[in-house]
Amino acid sequence: MYRYDExxxxxxxxxxxxxxxxxxxRLAGEITEDEFKPLRLMNGVYLxxxxxxxxxxxxxxxxxxxxxxxxxxxxxxxxxxxxxxTTRQNIQYNWPALKDIPAILEDLASVEMHALQTSGNCIRxxxxxxxxxxxxxxxxxxRIWSEIIRQWSTLHPEFSFLPRKFKFAVTGAPEDRxxxxxxxxxxxxxxxxxxxxxxxxxVGGGQGRTPMIGKLIGKAISQENLLTYLExxxxxxxxxxxxxxxxxxxxxxxxxxxxxxxxxxQVEEEFAAMQKDGPVELPxxxxxxxxxxxxxxxxxxxxxxxxxxxxxxxxxxxxxxxxKQNVAAHKVPGYAIANISxxxxxxxxxxxxxxxxxxxxxxADAYSFSEIRVTHEQNLVLxxxxxxxxxxxxxxxxxxxxxxxxxxxxxxxxxxPGLDYCNLxxxxxxxxxxxxxxxxxxxxxxNDIGELKIKISGCINACGHHHVGHIGILGVDKKGxxxxxxxxxxxxxxxxxxxxxxxxxxxxxxxxGAVENIVExxxxxxxxxERFLDTYRRIGMKPFKExxxxxx
Amino acid sequence: xxxxxNKMAQVQAVTANRLIDGVVVYLTAKGAWSEKLADAAIAxxxxxxxxxxxxxxxxxxxxxxxxxxxFEIAEEDGTLVPASVRERIRMAGPTVRLDLGKQAEGKTA
Amino acid sequence: MPLIxxxxxxxxxxxxxxxxxxxxxxxxxxxLTRWHNEKEALAARTAPLGIKLLSGEEPKxxxxxxxxxAVIALDFPMFKNGRAYSYARLLRERYGYKxxxxxxxxxxxDQLFFMHRCGFDAYEVSxxxxxxxxxxxxxEISVVYQPASDGRKTIFQARHGG
Numbered sequence: 001m002y003r004y005d006e007x008x009x010x011x012x013x014x015x016x017x018x019x020x021x022x023x024x025x026r027l028a029g030e031i032t033e034d035e036f037k038p039l040r041l042m043n044g045v046y047l048x049x050x051x052x053x054x055x056x057x058x059x060x061x062x063x064x065x066x067x068x069x070x071x072x073x074x075x076x077x078x079x080x081x082x083x084x085x086t087t088r089q090n091i092q093y094n095w096p097a098l099k100d101i102p103a104i105l106e107d108l109a110s111v112e113m114h115a116l117q118t119s120g121n122c123i124r125x126x127x128x129x130x131x132x133x134x135x136x137x138x139x140x141x142x143r144i145w146s147e148i149i150r151q152w153s154t155l156h157p158e159f160s161f162l163p164r165k166f167k168f169a170v171t172g173a174p175e176d177r178x179x180x181x182x183x184x185x186x187x188x189x190x191x192x193x194x195x196x197x198x199x200x201x202x203v204g205g206g207q208g209r210t211p212m213i214g215k216l217i218g219k220a221i222s223q224e225n226l227l228t229y230l231e232x233x234x235x236x237x238x239x240x241x242x243x244x245x246x247x248x249x250x251x252x253x254x255x256x257x258x259x260x261x262x263x264x265x266q267v268e269e270e271f272a273a274m275q276k277d278g279p280v281e282l283p284x285x286x287x288x289x290x291x292x293x294x295x296x297x298x299x300x301x302x303x304x305x306x307x308x309x310x311x312x313x314x315x316x317x318x319x320x321x322x323x324k325q326n327v328a329a330h331k332v333p334g335y336a337i338a339n340i341s342x343x344x345x346x347x348x349x350x351x352x353x354x355x356x357x358x359x360x361x362x363x364a365d366a367y368s369f370s371e372i373r374v375t376h377e378q379n380l381v382l383x384x385x386x387x388x389x390x391x392x393x394x395x396x397x398x399x400x401x402x403x404x405x406x407x408x409x410x411x412x413x414x415x416x417p418g419l420d421y422c423n424l425x426x427x428x429x430x431x432x433x434x435x436x437x438x439x440x441x442x443x444x445x446x447n448d449i450g451e452l453k454i455k456i457s458g459c460i461n462a463c464g465h466h467h468v469g470h471i472g473i474l475g476v477d478k479k480g481x482x483x484x485x486x487x488x489x490x491x492x493x494x495x496x497x498x499x500x501x502x503x504x505x506x507x508x509x510x511x512x513g514a515v516e517n518i519v520e521x522x523x524x525x526x527x528x529x530e531r532f533l534d535t536y537r538r539i540g541m542k543p544f545k546e547x548x549x550x551x552x
Numbered sequence: 553x554x555x556x557x558n559k560m561a562q563v564q565a566v567t568a569n570r571l572i573d574g575v576v577v578y579l580t581a582k583g584a585w586s587e588k589l590a591d592a593a594i595a596x597x598x599x600x601x602x603x604x605x606x607x608x609x610x611x612x613x614x615x616x617x618x619x620x621x622x623f624e625i626a627e628e629d630g631t632l633v634p635a636s637v638r639e640r641i642r643m644a645g646p647t648v649r650l651d652l653g654k655q656a657e658g659k660t661a
Numbered sequence: 662m663p664l665i666x667x668x669x670x671x672x673x674x675x676x677x678x679x680x681x682x683x684x685x686x687x688x689x690x691x692x693l694t695r696w697h698n699e700k701e702a703l704a705a706r707t708a709p710l711g712i713k714l715l716s717g718e719e720p721k722x723x724x725x726x727x728x729x730x731a732v733i734a735l736d737f738p739m740f741k742n743g744r745a746y747s748y749a750r751l752l753r754e755r756y757g758y759k760x761x762x763x764x765x766x767x768x769x770x771d772q773l774f775f776m777h778r779c780g781f782d783a784y785e786v787s788x789x790x791x792x793x794x795x796x797x798x799x800x801e802i803s804v805v806y807q808p809a810s811d812g813r814k815t816i817f818q819a820r821h822g823g
Contacts, residue, residue, distance in 0.1 A: 005820070007804050007816040007819060007820065008816075010803055010804045011802065011803075011804050011806075011816075014801055014802045014803050014804070015802065017801065018801045018802065021801075022771075026571075026615070027571070027572065027615075029614065029615035032615075033571075033615075033618050033619065035769070038740070038741070038771075039771055047569055047574055047618060047619070048574075049576070049638070049641060049642050050574070050575075050576060050642065050645060050646070050653055051569075051573065051574035051575060052573070052574040080652055095652075097572060097573035097574065098571065098572055098573060098574060099572050099573065121741065121743075151806045151816070151817075152806055152807060154806055155775075155802060155805070155806070156806075156807055157746065157774075157775040157776075157778035157779050157805075157807065157809050158743075158746045158747055158750055158775075158779055158809065159743070159746075160743065160746075160775055161740070161741055161742065161743025161746065161772070161775075162743060235747050238743060238744060238746070238747045239719065239744055239747050239748075243716070243741075243742050243744070273755060276755075277754040277755050278754060278808065280807065280808060281808070281817065281818075282817065283817055283818075283820075283821045285820075285821045286817050286820060286821060289820065348648055348649070419637060419638060419641060420641060420646035420647055420648050420649075421646060425638075427637075428637070428641075428647060428648075430646075430647075430648045431647060431648055434648065480635060480636045480637065481637070482637060
């Protein structure tokens, strides 16, 4: 993975010192909350319901075991012994004191981490595919380009006060695990005409109040032109994005208003002019320097399906179930991608204790070249596990509450913190997710239902990605009481779709029954081999809606 | 944050977060700040509520607290509790982690 | 409003003209509307002329007239409105403007660094900003990744001897 050089270190150290100074000025009463708020927001510090919240960037979701241990240490020393992994592949701490945040940032900097641009109206942490570098059919490791974009966007002087926050996602594979079409800019690596990596650039996707699917604006943009092209998009947005209305300020609204054609025309025009002004140069040597950090690790020569694996399957059905559900194919023979679910029934989606973080770090050292990935679906991944070691790995995971075999199943939900923590939330999300998981706890039942992604948000900002849930749930507030609106048929993959709302919202008492009703309809309607989403796309809303509201 | 206040509310108290650590605090009758809602001064009627909110100003100016606002109080089984789910959660802690927050520190009620 | 230029507080010799009526004596800064309406009369004055662009008034509107202006003031109606960062770069990098580029409006200490990088060289600041504060804001970030109007050597260049 990428390692800081002297320049990266210098910038983060400077920034830590700068923010520490800002905190000191605030605590000394030299600046008011109004003045401090934008400063703390530029460094990932929010004020939530119970306390401050610190959001730490995990660039493109990749962590070393050393970094994971530091995250565990911070949780234990400055927080309440746990952290929350988010849909932006970041980690949030829910209870830090403001006075401690400079010390936390020092600790983070010591392991090449920071909280830069994890909030505010700037280019946020770049997200990517959790299978980067190990997926069989990817064009190139997308983290190379994510890192280049991370550096280019860090403290960008022109784009630190955009109309609104701005999110990038990058994928290197045709299967989209990074939800690129619901990002402000989504980038897919493709093969250019010369056989080199080029970039398809989707612009104007997003969720929130007005969900939109991104439009393909730049086709097969070359490596030399990538940063200039991105800068052209950003400049068009910075100059023309609306600033008079919070709900209309994202780039998706600009693209929607002027249309895809006009957006492309403006970007191309700006891009052409920028090339004359002086493009953003990306030296070939710099690309090669960063590529070298993402070179494949020293894989051993191993065979697929080793004898010890098959033996363990026979002896331990629970292990076989976990492998079937949570382990994915690796591009190198004899290796596997192991997904660690952070969704045990009864737990809080995405939460991990300090002990669990340390355990995962230890397992990464033992079995996966000391590297860990965070997924946008709030799970963790060990991406390079020898198949022969899977059983030993699983035993350790299982003993530490990390072996839940539910990847992609109905209990593997995306859930935002909701009204239990968040200052913006209208309703609680976590208890709803927990109640649904409890109802579908039986693993045979979950397996029978098959792939079904439930995504739950506690407000219209859609941090829980409800618009792209196969079943999406949105918490709303009606005169101080929580209600839950349901949508069906959303998806965040390469065939992205936005869910359709079923009808009137449900109370907390009725929402689990509603989900069960939807699942029953699917089970009775599905044809051979159909997933929930396939059935929904074939038969549409009507049968679901009729059964769902039949009793009303 | 004014959007959490209810303009029609009759019985209200004032809450804020403490600057140094963000902890939820309530304004007492003496103009001090307590971590417990039980210590909060209660205002009945609009004028009393506005007068109470004004009492938060010295602490705001001295940078002791952040973002004070009024919230509605209801009576339930003879005790005063926040009317909204939001304020009940702020008073107690996350409903999904009963081991955390004021509910775990004996600071509720 | 105190004016910082070239790292020091300087006397501001410029007056902002009203939308209409007689112009004050000496150097004046006019609005884009007034420039459009009274171009010839304004250009015929002997005293130096400046122009102020509001958020939404893009540099291309004056791109052909830049030699007429000794000052261009770009307005930040609130610090969160960052359009003028793009305007500044366009004026410097695309249209080749060499005169004074002045930040006006909601100009705060923690934005000075970004403004400077985008080509501003004069800042109308509130009373609370000191020269030490200004210097601190300029120096606290020692390295930069992106090329901008200040011509600073980027990290990419430094790494590869550019």
